[in-house]
Amino acid sequence: MKRILIYEDNAQLREVLSILISATPGFEVVGAKADCRNILAETRTFDPELILMDIDMPGLSGIDGLKMLRANGITVKVVMLTVFEDNRNIFEAIRSGANGYILKKSSPVKIIAAIEDALDGGAPMTSSIATQVLQMFAERHREKRETPEFNLSAREQDVLNLLVKGFSYKLIAEELFISMDTVRSHIKKIYEKLQVNSKSEAVIKTLKYRDQI
Amino acid sequence: MKRILIYEDNAQLREVLSILISATPGFEVVGAKADCRNILAETRTFDPELILMDIDMPGLSGIDGLKMLRANGITVKVVMLTVFEDNRNIFEAIRSGANGYILKKSSPVKIIAAIEDALDGGAPMTSSIATQVLQMFAERHREKRETPEFNLSAREQDVLNLLVKGFSYKLIAEELFISMDTVRSHIKKIYEKLQVNSKSEAVIKTLKYRDQI
DNA sequence: TTGTAAATCGCACCAATATGTGGTTGCATG
DNA sequence: CATGCAACCACATATTGGTGCGATTTACAA
Numbered sequence: 001m002k003r004i005l006i007y008e009d010n011a012q013l014r015e016v017l018s019i020l021i022s023a024t025p026g027f028e029v030v031g032a033k034a035d036c037r038n039i040l041a042e043t044r045t046f047d048p049e050l051i052l053m054d055i056d057m058p059g060l061s062g063i064d065g066l067k068m069l070r071a072n073g074i075t076v077k078v079v080m081l082t083v084f085e086d087n088r089n090i091f092e093a094i095r096s097g098a099n100g101y102i103l104k105k106s107s108p109v110k111i112i113a114a115i116e117d118a119l120d121g122g123a124p125m126t127s128s129i130a131t132q133v134l135q136m137f138a139e140r141h142r143e144k145r146e147t148p149e150f151n152l153s154a155r156e157q158d159v160l161n162l163l164v165k166g167f168s169y170k171l172i173a174e175e176l177f178i179s180m181d182t183v184r185s186h187i188k189k190i191y192e193k194l195q196v197n198s199k200s201e202a203v204i205k206t207l208k209y210r211d212q213i
Numbered sequence: 214m215k216r217i218l219i220y221e222d223n224a225q226l227r228e229v230l231s232i233l234i235s236a237t238p239g240f241e242v243v244g245a246k247a248d249c250r251n252i253l254a255e256t257r258t259f260d261p262e263l264i265l266m267d268i269d270m271p272g273l274s275g276i277d278g279l280k281m282l283r284a285n286g287i288t289v290k291v292v293m294l295t296v297f298e299d300n301r302n303i304f305e306a307i308r309s310g311a312n313g314y315i316l317k318k319s320s321p322v323k324i325i326a327a328i329e330d331a332l333d334g335g336a337p338m339t340s341s342i343a344t345q346v347l348q349m350f351a352e353r354h355r356e357k358r359e360t361p362e363f364n365l366s367a368r369e370q371d372v373l374n375l376l377v378k379g380f381s382y383k384l385i386a387e388e389l390f391i392s393m394d395t396v397r398s399h400i401k402k403i404y405e406k407l408q409v410n411s412k413s414e415a416v417i418k419t420l421k422y423r424d425q426i
Numbered sequence: 427t428t429g430t431a432a433a434t435c436g437c438a439c440c441a442a443t444a445t446g447t448g449g450t451t452g453c454a455t456g
Numbered sequence: 457c458a459t460g461c462a463a464c465c466a467c468a469t470a471t472t473g474g475t476g477c478g479a480t481t482t483a484c485a486a
Contacts (some may be wrong), residue, residue: 009400123344123345125344130343130344130346131336131338131343132336163413164417165417166409166411166413166414166417168411181320196379198379198381199412199413200376200379200413200416201410202378203416203417204377204378204379204416205422207417207420207421208420
């Protein structure tokens, strides 16, 4: 019996989805909620295999609820419910760990098929949306690359590169064949350009601007 | 005149592509190379608006060539040429900043259309592949999340979370209402578990394990 | 259910090293 | 003349590694 947990603020749709899924052999609705603010506790309580998650909900959006799950290492399958094929929301959902999405206007047959697809490890979504979302992803990727790295000089860049690899000033000096004082001198300039005040801040800011993950 | 640069090790295909594209109004083949090891210099020399890049090439793969471009902040559009709709390669290409791909077996009309699509800001690829690639991306995302964060205790986690936000020990103490020595105590344990010896290393390792970007 | 060991959390002390800040100087290059 | 690179100085703060202790919580065996 596959346990499905539903988050949908529209009472009628929530009811219809519950009835539809409960009536499907092999499926069981373990919960149907109007908002997802307690999603962590509810997920632990009901232990679903898949969550149907509305995107737009009061209090906490479905995407934020999804993020809470993933941030806590909860890998339950999550399929987003959406009114529009709004690829910005869908992109955000996929990027936050959603397995796919279903349009609210879909036929019952399609809804069940999508749930089954997701349970089987698939990614229910229309192909054309997938293409657009992927292109958006590539676009974001490229935007990141275009950001100039803080107008650092070549040597400053060298020093920063070693900093974000965890090198101490001493090790940087040895690696670049310069003195510690020279490293400190460059560091001062780097911190000024990055507008930070510590090595950690410099490292964090640089890693966020780079695709290191 | 849109300048197209071609990288294709198969001499016949390279020739056919050159002729096809040169014969298309508005397009100009500025170069046709059998390998991409000198892609940085060649890109600067020919200044193309779009590169057609074979994936499998001797010496340096097309994906690695693409990575070299992106690592140097070169945002020229790159469309991969592939024999198979092998979504693993395609996934890697998209992830490395490719704008799309073309199957080598495609008709001339489709090849030109794909190039035009990419030049217009599109992402030429079949929708079904896009879906699979996106699902693969979500899968990778989820795999990352499943990695336990070093078996840290709740408090250690609290301290680490602030560390990767750039907090100093002093600020962490203030934030968590504990003494500096307690922070130091937790830090020692954290460094032990992460197998690092400095704040920077801890920050770097943690950010690499998280999807902070 | 109870007792015990281990883990966690908090705190303290010491010494050495690393980092950060502000200032200054000089040489080479464009 | 401005910039980049290298270096020096002094001082204050932050960090690292080591050690020790007590109280509370958690896990596990009897």
